[in-house]
Amino acid sequence: MLPVEVISxxxxxxGQEHCRHGILDIxxxxxxxxxxxxKPDAIVFPGTTEELAKVVRLAHDKNVPLVARGAxxxxxxxxxxxxxxxxxxxxxxxxxxxxxxxxxxxLVESGVVNLNLQNYLAxxxxxxxxxPASQKSATLGGNIAENAGGPKxxxxxxxxxxxHGLEVVLADGSLTRTGALADVADQAGxxxxxxxxASEGAFGLVxxxxxxxxxxxxxxxxxxxxxxxxxxxxxxxxxxxAAGIIPTAMEIMDHELIVALEDYxxxxxxxxxxxxxxxxxxxxxxxxxxxxxxxxxxCREVGATSIxxxxxxxxxxxxxxxxxxxxxxxxxxxxxxxxxxxxxxVNRLPExxxxxxEVAKKHNVIIVQMAHAGDGNLHPHILYTPxxxxxxxxxxxxxxxxxxxxxxxxxxxTGEHGIGLEKISFMDKQFNRDELNFMAAMKRTxxxxxxxxxxxxxxxxxxxx
Amino acid sequence: MSDMxxxxxxxxxxxxxxxxxxxxxxxxxxxxxxxxxANHPMTSDYSxxxxxxxxxxxxxxxxTYAETMDETQVARGRIHLVRLLNNGQYDWRDDKGxxxxxxxxxxxxxxVVNCPATVKTDEIMLAARRDFIxxxxxxLFQKLVYRGALSHRERLDRVxxxxxxxESSGARNLLYLNILRKSMEKLIYFDSFLPDGLEIPAxxxxxxxxxxxxxxxxxxxxxxxxxxxxxxxxxxxxVVEYLVSRGVEVHMPKVSCCGEPHRTAGxxxxxxxxxxxxxxxxxxxxxxxxxxxxSTCAHALAHYDKFVGEDSPEAEIVRPKLPKVLExxxxxxxxxxxxxxxxxxxxxTKVTYHDSCHAVRGLxxxxxxxxxxKSIPGVELIEMKGADSCCGGAGSYGFSHPEMSGRxxxxxxxxxxxxxxxxxxxxxxxxxxxxxxGLRRDGQPTKVLHPVELLAQASK
Numbered sequence: 001m002l003p004v005e006v007i008s009x010x011x012x013x014x015g016q017e018h019c020r021h022g023i024l025d026i027x028x029x030x031x032x033x034x035x036x037x038x039k040p041d042a043i044v045f046p047g048t049t050e051e052l053a054k055v056v057r058l059a060h061d062k063n064v065p066l067v068a069r070g071a072x073x074x075x076x077x078x079x080x081x082x083x084x085x086x087x088x089x090x091x092x093x094x095x096x097x098x099x100x101x102x103x104x105x106x107l108v109e110s111g112v113v114n115l116n117l118q119n120y121l122a123x124x125x126x127x128x129x130x131x132p133a134s135q136k137s138a139t140l141g142g143n144i145a146e147n148a149g150g151p152k153x154x155x156x157x158x159x160x161x162x163x164h165g166l167e168v169v170l171a172d173g174s175l176t177r178t179g180a181l182a183d184v185a186d187q188a189g190x191x192x193x194x195x196x197x198a199s200e201g202a203f204g205l206v207x208x209x210x211x212x213x214x215x216x217x218x219x220x221x222x223x224x225x226x227x228x229x230x231x232x233x234x235x236x237x238x239x240x241x242a243a244g245i246i247p248t249a250m251e252i253m254d255h256e257l258i259v260a261l262e263d264y265x266x267x268x269x270x271x272x273x274x275x276x277x278x279x280x281x282x283x284x285x286x287x288x289x290x291x292x293x294x295x296x297x298x299c300r301e302v303g304a305t306s307i308x309x310x311x312x313x314x315x316x317x318x319x320x321x322x323x324x325x326x327x328x329x330x331x332x333x334x335x336x337x338x339x340x341x342x343x344x345x346v347n348r349l350p351e352x353x354x355x356x357x358e359v360a361k362k363h364n365v366i367i368v369q370m371a372h373a374g375d376g377n378l379h380p381h382i383l384y385t386p387x388x389x390x391x392x393x394x395x396x397x398x399x400x401x402x403x404x405x406x407x408x409x410x411x412x413x414t415g416e417h418g419i420g421l422e423k424i425s426f427m428d429k430q431f432n433r434d435e436l437n438f439m440a441a442m443k444r445t446x447x448x449x450x451x452x453x454x455x456x457x458x459x460x461x462x463x464x465x
Numbered sequence: 466m467s468d469m470x471x472x473x474x475x476x477x478x479x480x481x482x483x484x485x486x487x488x489x490x491x492x493x494x495x496x497x498x499x500x501x502x503a504n505h506p507m508t509s510d511y512s513x514x515x516x517x518x519x520x521x522x523x524x525x526x527x528x529t530y531a532e533t534m535d536e537t538q539v540a541r542g543r544i545h546l547v548r549l550l551n552n553g554q555y556d557w558r559d560d561k562g563x564x565x566x567x568x569x570x571x572x573x574x575x576x577v578v579n580c581p582a583t584v585k586t587d588e589i590m591l592a593a594r595r596d597f598i599x600x601x602x603x604x605l606f607q608k609l610v611y612r613g614a615l616s617h618r619e620r621l622d623r624v625x626x627x628x629x630x631x632e633s634s635g636a637r638n639l640l641y642l643n644i645l646r647k648s649m650e651k652l653i654y655f656d657s658f659l660p661d662g663l664e665i666p667a668x669x670x671x672x673x674x675x676x677x678x679x680x681x682x683x684x685x686x687x688x689x690x691x692x693x694x695x696x697x698x699x700x701x702x703x704v705v706e707y708l709v710s711r712g713v714e715v716h717m718p719k720v721s722c723c724g725e726p727h728r729t730a731g732x733x734x735x736x737x738x739x740x741x742x743x744x745x746x747x748x749x750x751x752x753x754x755x756x757x758x759x760s761t762c763a764h765a766l767a768h769y770d771k772f773v774g775e776d777s778p779e780a781e782i783v784r785p786k787l788p789k790v791l792e793x794x795x796x797x798x799x800x801x802x803x804x805x806x807x808x809x810x811x812x813x814t815k816v817t818y819h820d821s822c823h824a825v826r827g828l829x830x831x832x833x834x835x836x837x838x839k840s841i842p843g844v845e846l847i848e849m850k851g852a853d854s855c856c857g858g859a860g861s862y863g864f865s866h867p868e869m870s871g872r873x874x875x876x877x878x879x880x881x882x883x884x885x886x887x888x889x890x891x892x893x894x895x896x897x898x899x900x901x902x903g904l905r906r907d908g909q910p911t912k913v914l915h916p917v918e919l920l921a922q923a924s925k
Binding site: 022023024025027028029031032033045071072073089091092094111113115134136137138264325326327328329330331332335336337385 | 514515516517518519520521522524525534535536537542545546549561562563566580581582583584
């Protein structure tokens with residue numbers, strides 16, 4: 001519980017209607033899209049960087065935990081208040097401030113929704129390549145804090161490749177700028193921008209970001225290949241990469257997901273298929289047909305049972321809507337899920353996909369798989385029914401096995417969803433002691449009281465206070 | 466292949482679990498109150514809730530979230546609150562304000578059609594409203610507006626008389642006296658809903674039967690809804706005259722409210738009473754079609770088997786005739802035809818169209834009104850941004866939730882203005898009132914008309 005005087009000071013800073021501490025407000029800010037529930041003590045919605053900084057300053061003075069939150073679509077528990085305290089919501093900081101077409105940059109506030117930025121940029125012939133499946137709702141601040149990726153990652157990379165500079169409010173409420181926001185040439189001094197990427201709001205709160213944008217591709221080719229075996233779809237992906245082709249996106253969807261998506265969208269997906277591979281290339285135009293021909297022939301060689309192309313923009317949109325709807329569509333199967341985003345080298349993808357299937361059998365759980373396959377980023381969704389503690393325990397064991405296998409295959413715990421609460425106990429398997437000590441030293445420097453998004457990213461044992 | 470299809474469907478069916486109870490695995494608190502069972506007086510089926518896995522996609526389409534960007538004003542939040550009631554963490558009798566949050570939903574279904582799991586949030590909200598009425602009884606607003614006025618034809622007519630008196634006597638001018646203005650702000654807001662030159666209610670002024678010259682092409686029952694009756698009587702008259710001019714025999718039996726306002730409030734008993742009272746007049750006789758100018762009434766009538774109660778004897782009468790229920794644009798386009806040769810050119814008019822929720826998501830009607838508009842020489846149809854997002858009128862939502870409703874209307878008005886259209890076409894009297902008021906408050910001279918009114922203007 002926060003002292004009454006803290007609540008009234010918060011109200012003074014952001015205005016009464018933007019400071020909430022009612023019982024129902026607290027309930028509805030106690031979750032994100034992950035399995036974790038923790039109640040904050042108050043929720044504030046600052047309308048400006050200055051208000052935000054004052055809130056952070058107050059939390060500092062009163063030694064109260066503080067969690068930054070955008071749209072609350074995080075999948076690893078990044079946006080829940082694990083230790084209570086103040087939930088600071090950035091949704092009112094939603095202005096696109098300045099487009100610079102010559103420099104190919106855009107300056108935004110951190111609460112701008114990814115898709116709203118995409119729509120704005122499209123009017124000017126540009127795009128912001130990171131396109132997480134949650135882009136309809138997720139904010140750019142959240143994308144930065146979790147270092148979000150998306151289907152286009154294969155060709156374009158992920159959020160960290162598109163941030164030129166940040167405006168950050170530090171734990172004591174002071175304001176700092178990094179990269180090109182501090183120095184136009186982005187040349188002098190150490191590169192501190194990267195420090196805040198994927199830091200999940202534990203190092204500071206991003207209020208503005210100068211993002212790199214790219215011209216919209218002029219043409220696309222999109223195909224959907226069907227397989228009678230999940231491993232074969234993975235093999236097609238690694239063969240395509242091995243052939244030196246870099247498509248824009250290569251997305252795998254497994255049998256259960258195909259059935260759930262067909263139930264939602266009625267696009268005529270074959271319900272007996274074991275895997276679908278959605279492949280897209282983009283560019284100027286003339287080079288695309290040749291590229292796609294090679295991709296299609298590799299799929300055939302690997303054993304695709306059928307291959308179809310999206311002939312119109314509308315058909316393409318529908319295929320992408322299907323892919324982006326994967327997460328939510330699993331609600332048709334079971335009401336809750338643990339989704340992982342382990343990443344392995346692309347040549348290990350086929351065996352990893354099959355291994356996850358075996359893990360599902362071993363622990364008797366439903367695991368629905370999709371993958372940003374082109375960069376080896378798997379998305380095993382382990383489904384469970386809340387309240388069924390026994391099933392949840394099996395889901396956690398399956399999750400554990402997948403993490404272990406991914407690391408053994410030379411992979412990584414996360415490709416884009418962040419560590420959050422979910423993967424924190426695996427950090428010492430990904431990083432060695434010295435690496436974790438170095439991260440902890442950074443954390444202590446930036447947040448000596450350990451109040452910013454406590455319990456996330458870094459294992460507690462590395463943070464003696 | 467088709468066997469395979471069936472097998473896969475069965476698999477999916479088995480996978481979809483019907484668990485209605487839900488509790489988080491990692492809640493930082495124990496359940497809040499109430500012994501097991503004591504707080505479960507509700508009868509509705511809440512299994513729908515289990516399909517929401519809180520992905521948050523509803524944020525991108527929910528009109529109340531767009532205005533507030535607040536988790537307490539979006540589908541996944543509303544569902545979570547009902548989930549908490551449902552699994553006993555809150556008590557239905559002492560609900561800490563959950564019923565108000567449930568009432569904040571517009572029921573516009575934007576979340577439903579955009580939900581990857583197609584969670585029917587509207588049905589969850591309706592179920593909760595029904596259970597709240599069961600437990601707490603009707604609210605004062607519901608008693609006054611729904612059971613008080615809308616349930617009774619004659620009382621509604623008296624309301625209309627009072628409104629016309631208020632208009633013609635000059636009493637409304639008092640609101641705008643500078644000296645009173647500040648204290649009258651709320652009344653001025655409500656006054657903005659009253660269109661100028663209100664006509665005598667359509668149910669009073671129109672005969673029960675209008676025959677065309679010569680042999681009629683078809684016989685239709687025209688359902689005059691409550692809002693059309695009072696607020697857009699002129700539209701009703703023009704639409705009926707148009708139908709007659711096209712050779713249609715139009716029957717206008719005396720009807721009661723369709724029951725939709727009561728349904729949205731969760732007043733099941735009154736829905737059954739009202740709908741049953743309409744069966745005799747509308748569904749029993751042999752009409753070629755049952756039509757109405759109001760999207761909401763059309764949507765209600767098209768689901769009348771459920772309104773009267775699916776197991777009731779009335780449902781037997783209603784069920785075979787449901788395919789005959791059409792909203793007016795569809796009847797005209799598909800059964801009377803659009804013939805440009807019969808139309809004269811209107812002076813150049815830029816028109817934008819607003820889809821009402823009950824038409825576009827409820828009945829799947831999107832093209833018919835647009836096809837009518839496009840067929841009129843001189844009319845240029847310009848699409849607005851978010852044409853199919855709810856206007857915030859949502860039946861009586863504008864009166865029960867003036868603040869939120871007003872904000873949603875302003876957003877919509879901005880989108881209308883950007884098109885540069887001089888006319889807004891709308892096929893629903895509630896949307897007409899709401900957007901007319903929004904435009905008036907914004908000082909816009911934009912005309913608000915039914916597409917058929919424009920069609921009638923152009924008819925030779």
